[in-house]
Each structure stands twice: as C-alpha cells, then as structure tokens.
Amino acid sequence: MNRREALKNLGLATGFVVVTPSLISLLQSCNSAPEGWQPVFFNTDETTFVSSIVDIIIPKTEDLPSASELNVIEFIDKYVAEVLDEQEQKHMRETLAEILNNLKGGAENLDKKTSDDYKAILDKYMLVKGEIDEEREANPPKPWVDHTNVINGTKDYLKPTKNEVLNNLKWLTINAYRTNEQIGENVMPYDPIPAQYTCGDLQELTGGKAWSLS
Amino acid sequence: MSNMKVDTTEFDAIVVGTGISGGWAAKELCEKGLKTLVLERGRMVKHREDYPTANLDPWDLPNGGRPSAETQRRKFKQNRTGYTTHEARQHFFVDDLKHPYNEERRFDWMRGYHVGGRSLMWGRQSYRLSDMDFEANKNEGIAVDWPVRYKDIEPWYDYVEDYIGVSGENLGLEHFPDQKLLKPMNLNCVEEHLKEEIASNYDDGRVLTIGRTAHITEGTKPGDGRSTCQYRNRCMRGCPYGAYFSSNSSTLPAAEATGNMTLRPNSIAYEVIYDDTTKQATGVKIIDAETKEKIEYKAKIIFLCASAIASTAILLQSKSERFPNGLGNDSGELGHNLMDHHFHVGAVGDAEGFDDKYTKGRRANGIYIPRFRNTGGKTNTDKFLRGYGYQGGASRGDFSEQIAELKYGPELKNEILKPGKWQMNLLAFGEALPDHKNRLYLDYDKLDEWGLPTVTFDAAFGENEIAMREDMKNQAVEMLEKAGFKNVIGYDNRERFAMGLGIHEMGTARMGHNPDTSVLNKWNQVHACTNVYVTDGSFMTSAACHNPSLGYMAFTARAVDHAVNEFNKNNA
Numbered sequence: 060m061n062r063r064e065a066l067k068n069l070g071l072a073t074g075f076v077v078v079t080p081s082l083i084s085l086l087q088s089c090n091s092a093p094e095g096w097q098p099v100f101f102n103t104d105e106t107t108f109v110s111s112i113v114d115i116i117i118p119k120t121e122d123l124p125s126a127s128e129l130n131v132i133e134f135i136d137k138y139v140a141e142v143l144d145e146q147e148q149k150h151m152r153e154t155l156a157e158i159l160n161n162l163k164g165g166a167e168n169l170d171k172k173t174s175d176d177y178k179a180i181l182d183k184y185m186l187v188k189g190e191i192d193e194e195r196e197a198n199p200p201k202p203w204v205d206h207t208n209v210i211n212g213t214k215d216y217l218k219p220t221k222n223e224v225l226n227n228l229k230w231l232t233i234n235a236y237r238t239n240e241q242i243g244e245n246v247m248p249y250d251p252i253p254a255q256y257t258c259g260d261l262q263e264l265t266g267g268k269a270w271s272l273s
Numbered sequence: 274m275s276n277m278k279v280d281t282t283e284f285d286a287i288v289v290g291t292g293i294s295g296g297w298a299a300k301e302l303c304e305k306g307l308k309t310l311v312l313e314r315g316r317m318v319k320h321r322e323d324y325p326t327a328n329l330d331p332w333d334l335p336n337g338g339r340p341s342a343e344t345q346r347r348k349f350k351q352n353r354t355g356y357t358t359h360e361a362r363q364h365f366f367v368d369d370l371k372h373p374y375n376e377e378r379r380f381d382w383m384r385g386y387h388v389g390g391r392s393l394m395w396g397r398q399s400y401r402l403s404d405m406d407f408e409a410n411k412n413e414g415i416a417v418d419w420p421v422r423y424k425d426i427e428p429w430y431d432y433v434e435d436y437i438g439v440s441g442e443n444l445g446l447e448h449f450p451d452q453k454l455l456k457p458m459n460l461n462c463v464e465e466h467l468k469e470e471i472a473s474n475y476d477d478g479r480v481l482t483i484g485r486t487a488h489i490t491e492g493t494k495p496g497d498g499r500s501t502c503q504y505r506n507r508c509m510r511g512c513p514y515g516a517y518f519s520s521n522s523s524t525l526p527a528a529e530a531t532g533n534m535t536l537r538p539n540s541i542a543y544e545v546i547y548d549d550t551t552k553q554a555t556g557v558k559i560i561d562a563e564t565k566e567k568i569e570y571k572a573k574i575i576f577l578c579a580s581a582i583a584s585t586a587i588l589l590q591s592k593s594e595r596f597p598n599g600l601g602n603d604s605g606e607l608g609h610n611l612m613d614h615h616f617h618v619g620a621v622g623d624a625e626g627f628d629d630k631y632t633k634g635r636r637a638n639g640i641y642i643p644r645f646r647n648t649g650g651k652t653n654t655d656k657f658l659r660g661y662g663y664q665g666g667a668s669r670g671d672f673s674e675q676i677a678e679l680k681y682g683p684e685l686k687n688e689i690l691k692p693g694k695w696q697m698n699l700l701a702f703g704e705a706l707p708d709h710k711n712r713l714y715l716d717y718d719k720l721d722e723w724g725l726p727t728v729t730f731d732a733a734f735g736e737n738e739i740a741m742r743e744d745m746k747n748q749a750v751e752m753l754e755k756a757g758f759k760n761v762i763g764y765d766n767r768e769r770f771a772m773g774l775g776i777h778e779m780g781t782a783r784m785g786h787n788p789d790t791s792v793l794n795k796w797n798q799v800h801a802c803t804n805v806y807v808t809d810g811s812f813m814t815s816a817a818c819h820n821p822s823l824g825y826m827a828f829t830a831r832a833v834d835h836a837v838n839e840f841n842k843n844n845a
Contacts (some may be wrong), residue, residue, distance in 0.1 A: 181680055253634035
C-alpha cells in the first residue's frame with residue numbers, strides 16, 4: 060500500500076493512535092502493521108513507546124523483517140491484556156509511566172522523540188547479565204516463608220522495576236517474533252512431523268539455526 | 274432417598290473410572306464376556322476427534338500458549354506443576370474452583386476429569402517392581418508386607434506390555450526386571466557420552482539407559498488405529514497417531530468392540546452399596562454431573578479405578594452399619610499411608626565440545642539411571658532406606674545465554690534464531706516410605722456443587738526422604754563432574770515443593786495379608802467385601818522409586834482374571 064492509503068487506514072483509528080514520527084517512519088517503510096488495529100491494553104503513549112522499542116530490539120535487516128513488520132506490538136498488547144492479571148497490569152502501567160515521564164522530559168507527548176531518545180532510555184534502564192538493578196535491591200522480594208500463599212492461591216505482588224519492565228518487553232518482543240507464523244514456518248526450520256529422533260551435524264540439519272518447534 | 278432413581282439393568286460388573294486402571298478393567302471384563310457398566314465422572318473424550326489442540330503450532334495458540342490470567346485463576350492448583358495449564362493442554366486438567374479440595378498441609382492434586390482420565394496426560398515411563406521392592410517393607414519392618422511377589426505379577430506385566438507397547442532397552446538387572454520391550458528410542462550424542470563415562474567411572478552397577486516409555490516404536494498394537502511415534506512431543510494434547518498408550522486409543526476401543534460395554538460419562542460415583550446379608554456390594558450410586566440426578570446401578574462385581582484419592586474417597590463415603598467408617602475400613606488404614614515420589618532434586622551441567630551437534634525430532638522421553646543405592650554390597654548406605662533413579666536428558670537450550678549481554682539490535686536478532694548450549698539434567702525420583710500419618714480425609718462441612726464432601730490432605734515427606742535427597746543431589750553432581758561436564762550445579766527445591774507434584778498418588782487403600790492392618794487382599798479385593806476390587810494407585814503397599822502406572826495395569830488385569838474366575842464359579 061502507499062503512504063496515503065496507509066495514513067487513511069490509520070485515520071480510522073485516530074481516537075487511539077496519534078501519528079508520531081516513529082509511526083510515520085513505519086508507514087514510510089510501508090510495513091505490515093495491523094491496519095485499523097486498536098490496542099486492547101496500551102494507551103496512546105504506551106503504544107508509541109512499545110512500537111518504537113520493538114524495532115530497536117529487533118530491527119529490519121537485509122533478509123529479515125523487523126518486529127513491527129510482524130505486528131509484534133499486537134501480540135504484546137494482547138498478551139499483557141490476557142495473561143497478566145489486573146494487579147500485574149496495574150503495576151506494569153505504573154512503571155511504564157515512570158519510564159515514559161523520563162523519556163518525555165518536559166514535553167507533553169512523544170511526538171518529537173527520535174530513535175536515539177528511545178535507545179538512550181534502553182541504555183539507561185535496561186540491564187543485562189552482570190549488572191545490578193539498584194531499584195530492586197532497594198525493594199527486594201519477600202523471602203519465601205511457607206506454602207500458605209500457594210494453598211490459598213494468593214500472590215505476593217511486586218511492582219516491577221524499570222529494568223524489569225524493559226526486559227519483559229524485550230522477552231515479549233523476542234517471543235512474539237519467534238512465535239510468528241512467518242518466522243516459524245519460513246525463516247526457522249519447521250519440522251512438524253519429524254518421525255524420528257537422531258543426533259547429527261548442526262549445519263547439515265538446520266544450517267546452524269534452531270528448529271522453530273521445541 | 275426419595276429422589277434416587279434405581280436403574281434395573283442387570284450388569285455383571287461396574288467399573289468406576291476410565292483412566293489407566295479403569296480402561297484395563299473395562300477391556301478385560303468385557304473381553305471375558307461380562308456385561309460391564311463403565312462410569313466416568315467427566316465428559317466424553319473420543320480418540321482423535323476430541324484432541325482439539327493436537328496439531329496446533331505455537332502461532333495457532335493464544336499468546337503462544339501461555340496460560341491466560343483466567344486459566345491461572347480457575348486452575349490455580351493445577352498450575353503448580355508449571356506445565357499443565359499451557360493453553361494447548363489445560364482443557365485436560367480440572368477447574369479447581371469447580372472441583373475444590375482442601376490442604377491442611379500442601380498437596381498438589383493434579384486431575385483430569387474426562388473419559389481416559391490421566392491416561393491421556395501421563396508421563397508414559399513404564400517400569401516393573403521387583404522382589405527388592407515387594408520385600409522391602411518386610412525386610413525393614415516398615416508398614417506391612419506386600420501380599421504379592423514378583424513371580425505372581427510377572428506374567429501380567431508381560432501381558433500388558435505386549436498389548437500396550439513399551440519401548441526401551443533391557444539391562445538384565447535383577448532388581449530392575451527386564452521387560453517385553455519394543456526397540457529403544459535413541460540417546461543423543463551428549464547422553465551417549467555420559468553413558469560411556471558412567472560405565473568407565475563406576476563399578477557399583479549404575480548404568481544409563483534410554484527411558485522405557487509406552488510409545489510404539491515399531492509395528493502396531495491393538496486399539497483404534499495405533500501407529501509409531503512421530504516424535505512431535507505433543508503427547509499430553511492427545512496423540513492422533515495413537516502412538517502412546519491411552520485408554521482412549523487402546524483399552525476402551527477394545528472394550529467397546531466386544532459390545533459388552535456401556536460407557537456412561539458425566540457420572541460421579543460416590544458410594545458403593547453394601548448388603549450385610551450377603552456381605553457383598555450390590556451396586557454403585559452416582560450423581561449425573563449435568564442433571565444432578567441420582568441413580569443407583571446394580572452389578573455383581575465392582576471395580577474401583579477412579580484414582581487413588583477418588584477411590585478412597587468413594588470407599589470413605591460408603592458408610593453402613595457394618596462399615597461406619599467407610600467400606601472396607603475395619604483396619605482404620607483407609608485414607609492413610611498416602612505416598613508420592615519425591616523429586617525436584619538433582620544436578621545440571623553444560624556439555625562442551627558438542628557445538629556442531631544438534632538433534633532432529635522431539636523425543637518425548639529421556640534417559641533413565643535405574644536405582645543403584647541399597648541394592649546390595651557396596652551400594653548399601655546406612656543414611657537412608659530404599660533408593661532412587663534418575664530421569665532427565667541432554668538438549669540444546671534456547672538463545673537466552675547468547676543474548677544475556679545484548680540489549681537490542683541486529684546481533685541480538687541473529688542470535689535468537691540459533692540453538693543454545695548443550696545442557697544435561699539429571700533429575701532424581703526417590704521412593705517415599707508409607708507413613709500412617711500421611712493421610713486424606715473427608716470434609717462434610719465443605720461440600721462441592723453436587724453436595725458431596727470434599728477431600729482434605731494432610732501429608733508431607735519424612736526424614737528418610739530428606740536424608741535421601743542429599744545423596745540424590747550429590748551423586749548427580751559427581752556423575753556429571755566425573756564425565757567432564759562444566760558449570761555443574763546441584764539443586765534441591767525441597768522447601769518449595771510438596772507431596773503430590775510427582776502425580777503418583779498411592780497407598781491409601783493398601784494391600785496386605787492381614788485385614789487388621791490393610792484394606793485389600795492379594796487379589797485387590799476389599800478384605801471384608803470381596804466383590805469390590807480396587808486396582809488404582811491406592812493398593813500400593815510401598816511406592817518403589819519409579820513411575821507406577823504400568824503396575825496398575827498389570828494388577829488390574831490380574832484382578833479381573835481373579836474376579837471373573839470367581840464369577841464363573843458362582844454362576845456355574
């Protein structure tokens with residue numbers, strides 16, 4: 060589709076999605092972002108933020124689509140809406156708001172934010188192996204006491220830190236990408252009925268890739 | 274009772290339950306010519322057509338299969354395993370809000386209420402008890418002696434293995450009997466490596482082999498179109514190939530084919546009716562799960578195969594003047610001696626030097642290291658009684674390790690499409706001793722929606738199990754380290770896991786020689802009401818250390834043979 064059509068389609072959902080630079084750039088690449096899609100959980104700012112960082116986490120490369128081209132945002136939004144319970148959703152939203160406030164600085168919205176601004180947020184708050192989450196250190200989980208919670212089905216809710224939210228979004232992005240039908244059937248080797256179990260050479264079996272089904 | 278409808282059909286036998294044991298009881302009774310009513314509390318599940326997720330890929334499932342918040346809420350006890358509530362299989366596990374139970378101490382009771390029961394979702398590992406197991410209680414003065422020895426049950430193991438199909442490798446160990454096996458599944462290259470290392474590092478008889486699993490690996494077996502395993506590893510969703518044994522693919526179609534079976538789903542059996550003049554049971558009372566109608570069915574032989582907990586609960590509810598504490602409960606042992614296997618202990622390690630190797634196929638099976646503790650001579654220890662075996666296996670993990678230090682970008686994208694490092698896991702399963710204090714009982718103040726009392730558990734693993742776990746962890750670490758695995762980490766999640774998670778509930782209506790100390794005799798008959806047979810896990814006098822279901826099949830077939838011989842004598 061051309062950009063004009065894409066913008067027209069998007070216009071149908073303007074109540075929910077504000078056209079931001081990042082969205083425009085998506086449209087310019089004429090991606091397969093879901094037409095007329097409306098988030099179930101994410102609000103406007105959250106949608107802008109998440110749809111921007113998924114393409115930083117998994118960008119378009121020569122031979123493979125970016126995360127947004129596979130509608131990863133739709134997967135993540137639905138996942139948060141259906142898999143997280145209300146309290147977990149509330150906590151996620153609170154921490155996301157902290158991140159978004161930080162990103163906005165004094166600005167009213169995210170319209171003028173560039174991908175460098177998003178990267179700076181990830182660089183600042185998303186931790187990797189070996190780095191210490193000071194926010195979590197200051198508010199550690201309660202130690203395991205006994206089986207009472209398990210028996211009653213109650214949870215010790217813990218508000219996620221900024222690092223935890225960003226890492227969750229990273230894992231969700233990766234999961235959504237790998238759980239996508241196009242990746243699972245055409246990019247990763249797909250073997251629905253193996254009919255045997257053998258050990259062999261990695262290159263010969265899959266050309267060095269992981270099987271899509273495990 | 275005024276609203277009780279009496280069904281006047283004259284059945285020869287009633288089987289309560291359609292799982293591993295019930296399916297076998299149904300098949301054997303029907304094939305021997307008895308008109309048999311088979312009762313199942315849950316819904317109908319037909320082989321193949323009622324496996325809705327069997328061919329779904331991750332992208333076909335909501336949220337890639339992750340349990341929804343609603344599934345987690347309604348199935349919060351089933352969710353304790355971490356795998357039963359996956360959206361591809363949660364429909365075979367019960368709704369805990371609809372089917373509540375109580376825990377004085379935590380007990381994880383995993384259930385499937387449908388035709389086929391847990392034979393659809395079982396682990397399929399199939400091993401025999403040996404005389405080491407049958408004689409242990411007697412030799413050690415623990416609980417009561419088994420009234421059965423290996424020679425009594427051996428032909429019935431042969432019989433059921435021939436029928437269901439079990440694949441694996443015979444080892445010729447006296448304490449770990451050889452079986453009627455189909456060709457074994459393959460070990461992968463890392464498992465082969467560990468097997469060779471164990472063989473050269475130990476001279477105490479320990480050996481690594483492929484798991485013996487109830488999958489057809491060659492040819493076919495009787496039932497509804499059973500064929501060989503396709504290595505899809507989607508067993509718990511129901512197998513459209515009928516490659517692993519389930520009641521739905523094997524025994525129930527056989528029973529159906531005789532024309533002697535009347536299968537009634539949605540039938541909650543809650544009481545065995547006792548007649549003190551004949552000293553026999555005359556039938557079973559049920560509640561229709563949907564209409565809530567109460568119906569009484571009559572038969573000459575009753576087989577309780579509802580699972581250890583449910584059969585015990587039915588007997589406890591079957592109160593009469595003669596049996597005020599439940600049918601067959603003269604000994605006071607009914608509901609006691611609850612056992613399970615203890616696990617969540619072992620070690621993991623990284624295999625190096627195999628990065629150019631990978632596997633084809635998804636093998637729903639792992640390795641097995643049979644018991645090598647307290648099997649005589651240098652294997653004996655004074656730290657604990659009995660022993661344990663290891664399951665587990667080697668596999669390449671996912672990309673997590675490779676991207677642990679990457680936040681985003683093309684490099685990360687490249688890594689998530691590659692297989693991870695090779696890791697070997699040795700997961701121990703240990704025997705738990707029978708203990709009178711480990712029990713279930715009925716709570717008549719907390720009724721379910723059918724007005725029936727709920728089950729309360731009060732049980733935990735004991736000192737012998739705790740002492741055993743230290744060795745279970747240490748030996749796993751040692752075997753991996755001696756074999757050159759790197760980053761070997763021993764684990765023991767003792768504090769966080771509870772009895773029941775092995776999903777091997779056993780012992781609550783145990784067999785024994787003496788009616789004063791046991792519930793069942795050596796033929797699985799209730800001592801004082803001999804036309805009631807109980808052949809699910811509740812009959813187990815001790816637990817051995819491995820997966821018990823194969824034994825339930827063998828004991829069920831043997832008990833039916835006995836019952837039908839008695840039936841024919843009486844009718845001659």
